[in-house]
Amino acid sequence: MKLDWSILLQQEPGGTGTYLQYLVVGLGWTLVTALAAWVIALVIGAIVGTLRTTTMPWVVRLGNAYVEIFRNIPLIVQMFLWFFVFPELLPTQWGDAIKQMPPPWSSYIPAVLCLGFFTSVRVAEQVRAGINSLPRGQRFAGTAMGLTQGQTYRYVILPQAFRIILPPLTSEFMNVIKNSSVALTIGLLELTGRARAMQEFSFHVFEAFAAATVIYLLTNLVVVLFMRWVESRVRVPGLIAAAGVQAGH
Amino acid sequence: MAGYDWDVIERSLPYLFREGMTFSVTLTLLAMSGGIIFGTLLAMMRLAPFRIVSMVAGGYVNLMRSIPLVLVIFWFFFLVPYIGAWILREPNPIKVGAFYSALVTFTMFEAAYYCEIMRAGIQSVARGQVWSGYALGLNYWQTMGYIVLPQAFRNMIPVLLTQTIVLFQDTSLVYVISATDFLGAASKIANRDYRLVEMYTFAAAVYFVICFTLSFLVKRLQAKVAVIR
Numbered sequence: 001m002k003l004d005w006s007i008l009l010q011q012e013p014g015g016t017g018t019y020l021q022y023l024v025v026g027l028g029w030t031l032v033t034a035l036a037a038w039v040i041a042l043v044i045g046a047i048v049g050t051l052r053t054t055t056m057p058w059v060v061r062l063g064n065a066y067v068e069i070f071r072n073i074p075l076i077v078q079m080f081l082w083f084f085v086f087p088e089l090l091p092t093q094w095g096d097a098i099k100q101m102p103p104p105w106s107s108y109i110p111a112v113l114c115l116g117f118f119t120s121v122r123v124a125e126q127v128r129a130g131i132n133s134l135p136r137g138q139r140f141a142g143t144a145m146g147l148t149q150g151q152t153y154r155y156v157i158l159p160q161a162f163r164i165i166l167p168p169l170t171s172e173f174m175n176v177i178k179n180s181s182v183a184l185t186i187g188l189l190e191l192t193g194r195a196r197a198m199q200e201f202s203f204h205v206f207e208a209f210a211a212a213t214v215i216y217l218l219t220n221l222v223v224v225l226f227m228r229w230v231e232s233r234v235r236v237p238g239l240i241a242a243a244g245v246q247a248g249h
Numbered sequence: 250m251a252g253y254d255w256d257v258i259e260r261s262l263p264y265l266f267r268e269g270m271t272f273s274v275t276l277t278l279l280a281m282s283g284g285i286i287f288g289t290l291l292a293m294m295r296l297a298p299f300r301i302v303s304m305v306a307g308g309y310v311n312l313m314r315s316i317p318l319v320l321v322i323f324w325f326f327f328l329v330p331y332i333g334a335w336i337l338r339e340p341n342p343i344k345v346g347a348f349y350s351a352l353v354t355f356t357m358f359e360a361a362y363y364c365e366i367m368r369a370g371i372q373s374v375a376r377g378q379v380w381s382g383y384a385l386g387l388n389y390w391q392t393m394g395y396i397v398l399p400q401a402f403r404n405m406i407p408v409l410l411t412q413t414i415v416l417f418q419d420t421s422l423v424y425v426i427s428a429t430d431f432l433g434a435a436s437k438i439a440n441r442d443y444r445l446v447e448m449y450t451f452a453a454a455v456y457f458v459i460c461f462t463l464s465f466l467v468k469r470l471q472a473k474v475a476v477i478r
Contacts, residue, residue: 001443074418077432077453084445174315181317185424192320205327213316213324220315 007204008211019198019209026194027215029104031192033111033183034176036185040116041176044112045123046162050153053131063124070121075182078118082110083186104188111183119176126172131157163234170227174220191215257444261434269434272348277417280355284416285409287356288363293393295368304366305338311360319425326426347428351420359416366408370401373380401435407471414463418456431455445447 016022025217052063070078087095099106136158184193195212196229198204293337313321329350330342337343374397382392402409421432429437432452439448 068461069457072418072457072464073453074421074432074456076421076424077449077456080445080449081453082434085449088446177374178315178317181319182422184319192317192323195320196323199323209320209324212320216316216320217312 003206005207007202007207010202011196013201018061019202019208022198023191023194023208023211023215026189026191026212027219028187029108030177030180030190030192031219033108033115033188034173034178036112037115037119037180040112041119041123041172044117046127047125048120049124050131050158052128054149067121067124071117072195075114075118075179076185079111079114079182079186082114083107086110086165107183107186107188110186111164111180115176115179115183118179119172121141122175123169123170126165126168127161127237129168133164134160160236163236166231166234168228170223173227174223174245176218177219177223229248254444254447257442257447261438261448265431265434266337268429268467269431272428273417273420273430276351276355276420276423278414279352280420281413281416283352284359284363285367287360289367289398291360291364292367292371295364296371296428310361310364313358314365318358318419318422321358322351322354322422322425325357327329327348327354328474332340347423347426350426351423351428355416355420359412359419362412362415363409366412367401369408370405371397373404374400403474406474407467410467410470411464414460414467417463420450421456431470 008023009018011017012022014022015194016025025115048066051059054060060176073081087098090098098109101109138156138160139152142156147155166191180188180190181192183190184196189197191212195208199208202208277437291306291310294302295310297303297306326347329345333339333345334341349436378394378396380398382396387395420430423430424433424436427433435452439445
């Protein structure tokens, strides 16, 4: 096995530039996918997570069912469901419209929806844990002041909970970045997919995967540093994140 | 649902379960055993008082946790033949099937996650337990083996099992190296008979039933083994 790093500066066969550029564009797709999915995950996760801490039994049960469904099916299977099965369940016209979208979009949109819903469940769990980690007295104090349940959440509980769960949310965001690599199975050429393609075109397996690994590590570093800065800005004095061990990735 | 072909599922059941599910379950159980053993060693290294040892283990764990599993699967798929040749002193890369390649991958990858769980488990054991071990004249390995690790395992059993359910779900990613696990088998039938909707919904249902049942049992176990202090 001879290593030849200059391969990164050679032209890739598609004619879009060097292999290195090819991989960096892949990182772009990884980030664009992860960010779009993150928006969906945060919105749905915040709503579902909050609803699961309320005192309405059927709402809690519905929230629990939602979480169980998305947590107990492997990500790649969910990816196939969104890509192959979802268009078939829609009215024929819509289904055909989705299937006929031009290349990156026909796999980008299912990938974003899949990762968004998959991650929303994990965000919901964090939101719920954050809310439950607040002292019960906070809720009582809200009620004692004459706030309704909605007002207590809006003014007392949520502003504290969201700041507490920032560190676990950071690691969830890194999980979306990593999980977006599963989209290569439905044809999205993100970073890992492009590393594999580069390895197939050039036969430089080691260089291709090593370059992708380094790009992932650098991305992680940037995200961690940025989030550390955000955390230092919004930290609630006296409250630290409950950093319990959890299974998963 | 109109036009849903139940027959293709019924016809392929033996193949799906005898070939596919056997692959998935065997891979999960072996990788779990290997991963917990290697992960525990890594956790002990991370907590060791020697800086180099803890840095090596920490670096390994952080590297594994920073890159996607799919990329790790690709890495090992082409590295394992070379590592095998190096260990066996063969001049050429040896032939390794998808199963052994996947087994090495999942053992090495999940060890990083099991390590973090075991590290928390070891740290959850009261310091006095370690000191009393040393006071009795036990050495490091005896203290670990007889006093610390049994308690650490007990405290962490629910999390270790939950991680194993995650591992079971992750094994479906061997699809990317065309292995015939449960999803791989379903996908082969789906493409051969052009029954994508049927096979993928069925696969999802099977995974859901298995994982939901297992996590329900873990939750019950958690309530049972919780140590009351």
